[in-house]
Amino acid sequence: MNLxxxxxxxxxxxxxxxxxxxxxEMLGRxxxxxxxxxxxxxxxxxxxxxxxxxxxxxxxxxxxxIRRVKALLVEFSEDQIFNxxxx
Numbered sequence: 246m247n248l249x250x251x252x253x254x255x256x257x258x259x260x261x262x263x264x265x266x267x268x269x270e271m272l273g274r275x276x277x278x279x280x281x282x283x284x285x286x287x288x289x290x291x292x293x294x295x296x297x298x299x300x301x302x303x304x305x306x307x308x309x310x311i312r313r314v315k316a317l318l319v320e321f322s323e324d325q326i327f328n329x330x331x332x
Contacts, residue, residue, distance in 0.1 A: 283299070
């Protein structure tokens with residue numbers, strides 16, 4: 246895995262729709278005070294980076310107006326990606 250910085254507009258989420266507002270606010274306060282400590286995990290689909298883990302961190306950074314996030318670039322086979330997304 247490679248640690249990279251990625252522009253938020255080049256990242257696409259997994260479209261998880263439900264987050265508790267309190268948890269987003271708490272994470273936002275932590276990111277404002279300490280910065281983004283934990284990178285999100287992404288894979289590249291040839292056009293965009295797709296979030297593998299860390300969608301909540303991505304959403305909070307986006308809400309805070311942060312333009313770039315730390316990310317671990319992970320590589321998977323297509324079979325691994327689709328099998329995991331179906332779980």
